[in-house]
Amino acid sequence: MTVQTSELADFISPVPSDVIDAAGRLRNVAIHTPLLQSDRLDALVGGTVFVKLESLQRTGAFKFRGAYNSMSRLDRSRCPLGVLAYSTGNHGQAIATVGKLLNIPVTVVMPSDAPHVKVEKARDQGAKVVLYDRKTESREAIAARLGASGGYALIPPGDHPHVIAGQGTAAFEALNALPANSTQVILVPCGGGGLAAGTSLAVDAVNSTAEIWAAEPENCDDMRRSLESGAREVNQPNATSLCDALLAPTPAALPFSINQRRLSGVVTADDSTVLNAMRVLFEEFRVVVEPGGAIAIASLLANPSLLRGRQAVVIASGGNVDPELFIRAIS
């Protein structure tokens, strides 16, 4: 592949201070999203939970953080055709929005079954969208083919140090907003693992002793199996879930090298628990969280033994859901 991943080699691993640096870069650009708590939610999960509401982030997901942190550092002379990205939706939308903000041309490769709202919003931002069939094609191969002529910077959703460091700023903000060392557990949604990896760096950046857990859909538990086996396992090709944002087929390599070292474990939940979590978040906080964004809350509901009275930060990672599915959740 002749596509460059910005000006960095593929596998320079980010370090905790990169999160502090990213937080500085994102100040007054990203939304400092609120931390919300509800007595009813606490009772349901058996602990004290602060929900970091990244559905309110620009573009409706934490992905804006990594997109801005990486694209704002690009050497434009090395990518005259702009940025190429592949995404189940939220990363693509973030890349498209930052492209418009920074005046960088963007091409996004998205699955044809991504929520309509995500495809349309990327196009609204001026991005060129290339659709592919998730069941028969590989997004990496399509991105490589498009990029074969050179001139693009490829910014993948996980395998990029500045993306990982940017994603870590969500947990960094949350940890800094709470009393030092009051947070005993951090639980984040997990697709490719970029958010979990960035969160691990954030925990180290503030010298927190919190355990870091990842949450996955029950039948797309590649991270859980990968941590067990010590190698990057793959989901069944026909595995599906309402959590469209978390359908990456296998853990991304660079985040996995961090997650393998730092994660305490993985918890999962099924689709019906995810819908229930979406309803609880609607009722308690009057917010719209997409299925993948609700997986961490759902996993707490499904695994009541995890918290045991402890205090947790849980990231509600995104809110881009079609009205039909949201109505199904709250009906």
Next chain:
Amino acid sequence: MTVQTSELADFISPVPSDVIDAAGRLRNVAIHTPLLQSDRLDALVGGTVFVKLESLQRTGAFKFRGAYNSMSRLDRSRCPLGVLAYSTGNHGQAIATVGKLLNIPVTVVMPSDAPHVKVEKARDQGAKVVLYDRKTESREAIAARLGASGGYALIPPGDHPHVIAGQGTAAFEALNALPANSTQVILVPCGGGGLAAGTSLAVDAVNSTAEIWAAEPENCDDMRRSLESGAREVNQPNATSLCDALLAPTPAALPFSINQRRLSGVVTADDSTVLNAMRVLFEEFRVVVEPGGAIAIASLLANPSLLRGRQAVVIASGGNVDPELFIRAIS
């Protein structure tokens, strides 16, 4: 009426510095709600709009601010029976929640047609709820009868200087978060007028030159008619609107004395525009705003000549809506 309105006389008018004082009292207690902007919304209303999202406030409405600011100052020896409040819902819920927080007994008088979710949440906080028929009874009379034996502190939703000052902290936060004097218009939902009055004080507290506008349901436009006539006009007894939070029959006296002096005017919207505004807020920000909370955005959609390219802060004042009505808005 032998009910005392906390330790203050009914009509001591609050001043701008009271908002600064309230903001200090609410720091680390109220949620510092985010300001959200969307290019699509800006295009729809013909200006730049920052939405102050008070639906994310504790209890789901800005009313928490005034309730906490007033109740945290109570002399408990003067109200051994606790606090008595009447409310279309959000004020009662806020008083109930603060009562639980500060360990003060609360009795709330609510209309029997208030959204079920609001009644239940007040009861969940341990408040005693007294229901009445909004069409045949007066909430003030019921509150007076209950309070006739003495021992209660009455905290009305509008006619209370500490409530008004507390409500002003929402606009105060928004104005302080934006560059000085960049805000040319502030537009707030208006029922009894407490939020508008507090907002006026906040504008003066930061020496802003912004115009202050109120937004009302089209057929409950008592504030608009009152500003025109110079006296507190009354809505038709059978006037109704989806905006249950804004159905106060007439402007409250103390806020009106401030609003009469400071408001630039009133804009209105009908129910179908309110539903449309709720859908736009769902689509652009993934949030749940109740009809009364969306009236200011709806009024901008209905009155495109108001902004004319100017920059505005608009308060989305609350999010307590039954799922059925929210589904109707986003379907």
